[in-house]
Amino acid sequence: MDIRPDEPMAGHVTWRAGGLVAKACFPRDIDDLATFMAGMRHDEPLLMVGLGSNLLIRDGGFDGTAIFTHGALDVLRLDTDGTIYAEAGVSAPKVARFAANHGCAGAEFLAGIPGTLGGALAMNAGCHGGEIWSFVERVRMLNRKGELIERTPADFAIAYRHCGLKAATDEIFVAAWLRFPPGDAATARATIKTLLEKRIATQPLQLPNAGSVFRNPPGDHAARLIEAAGLKGVETGGARVSEKHANFIVNPGGKASAAAIESLIGRIQAEVREQFGVELVREVRILGAAR
Numbered sequence: 001m002d003i004r005p006d007e008p009m010a011g012h013v014t015w016r017a018g019g020l021v022a023k024a025c026f027p028r029d030i031d032d033l034a035t036f037m038a039g040m041r042h043d044e045p046l047l048m049v050g051l052g053s054n055l056l057i058r059d060g061g062f063d064g065t066a067i068f069t070h071g072a073l074d075v076l077r078l079d080t081d082g083t084i085y086a087e088a089g090v091s092a093p094k095v096a097r098f099a100a101n102h103g104c105a106g107a108e109f110l111a112g113i114p115g116t117l118g119g120a121l122a123m124n125a126g127c128h129g130g131e132i133w134s135f136v137e138r139v140r141m142l143n144r145k146g147e148l149i150e151r152t153p154a155d156f157a158i159a160y161r162h163c164g165l166k167a168a169t170d171e172i173f174v175a176a177w178l179r180f181p182p183g184d185a186a187t188a189r190a191t192i193k194t195l196l197e198k199r200i201a202t203q204p205l206q207l208p209n210a211g212s213v214f215r216n217p218p219g220d221h222a223a224r225l226i227e228a229a230g231l232k233g234v235e236t237g238g239a240r241v242s243e244k245h246a247n248f249i250v251n252p253g254g255k256a257s258a259a260a261i262e263s264l265i266g267r268i269q270a271e272v273r274e275q276f277g278v279e280l281v282r283e284v285r286i287l288g289a290a291r
Helices: 030-038 092-101 108-112 117-123 185-202 222-228 258-276
Strands: 002-008 020-026 046-049 055-057 062-068 076-078 084-087 136-142 148-151 156-159 162-165 172-178 239-241 285-287
Touching: 030 136, 030 172, 046 117, 046 172, 055 258, 076 092, 084 092, 092 108, 092 117, 092 185, 108 185, 117 162, 117 172, 222 258, 239 258, 258 285
Parallel strands: 020 062, 046 062, 055 285
Antiparallel strands: 002 020, 076 084, 084 172, 136 148, 136 172, 156 162
16 A cells, blocks of 8 residues: 555646645555544545546645555456456456457447446446437445445446435445447447547547547537637636547646636636526536645
8 A cells, every 4th residue: 555645636637637636645555445434533534546637636735645546556357247347446448349349249348437436337428429328237335444335336326427225325336247238249349449539539648638528518518618618728727628639628638737727617607607598517526636
C-alpha cells in the first residue's frame, strides 16, 4: 500500500488541472484495499479515481482520501460460465478488446469510453448506442468495514448516466461480471477500429480534456446546443470550448486552473439556458474547495 499526503491531482486527471487531495491511496489489489477501508474513519470523505477522465478537483483541494484503482485493481479474465470478470481499475477499451478477442459481441462501444470499468459502472457510461449496465450480470462491492459484497442490477437504480444503490451508501465498485452475446471476433475488432477512427476524427484527443462535459438533453445533443449558442472556441483563463467538438472543454498546455474550467462550464450553461431554455446537466464530477 502506497500512501501519499497532499497529492497534486493535476497529474492524475485528464484535464491536467486541479488542487491537492489530503491523502492518496495506491492499493496493490482488492485485499489490500479492503484492509485499508476497514481502517478508515467512517466519516472520511472518499474519492475513487480511475483514469481521471471525468473528474475535476477544485484548486482549494479535496480534504479526504482518494483511492487510485488503475494499475492495481486490474484483473481481467473469462470465467468458466462465459462471463467476463473485470476489476474496477481495468480500462473500458481494454475490456472491449478482451471481449472481442474472446468472440463476444456488444462490447465494442466500450472502446470509446476513456475511463475505467469502475467509473463506467458508477455513471452507467455509454456511447454509440450502448450502456455498460445492459451487460452487467453482477458486481462486487466493498464497504467501509472492508467487507466484500456481491450485488445484482436489481439492487441499483439505473438510468441515463446514473447508477445508485437503492439501500446503501457506503459501498464502492471493485469488480463486475459482464455477459455479452456470442459474436465474431474479427467483426468485433473491425467495429472497434471503426469507432476509434471516428473518435479520433471528431474529438480533440490531442489536447487535455475530460470527454463530454454535459449529458445530452432528451431528444437533442449538448454539442449542437453549445455550437448554436456561438460558443465554439470561447476561452476563459486558458480553458477553451473545443472547435472540434463543442461538448469538450480543452486545456491546451495544462495552463488553465480548475476555477477557469468550472467558470467556463457555468458560462456555457448560462448561455444555453438563456438562448434555448435548456438546462445542461454536467456529466463530469467537480469536487473539493475553491481557493
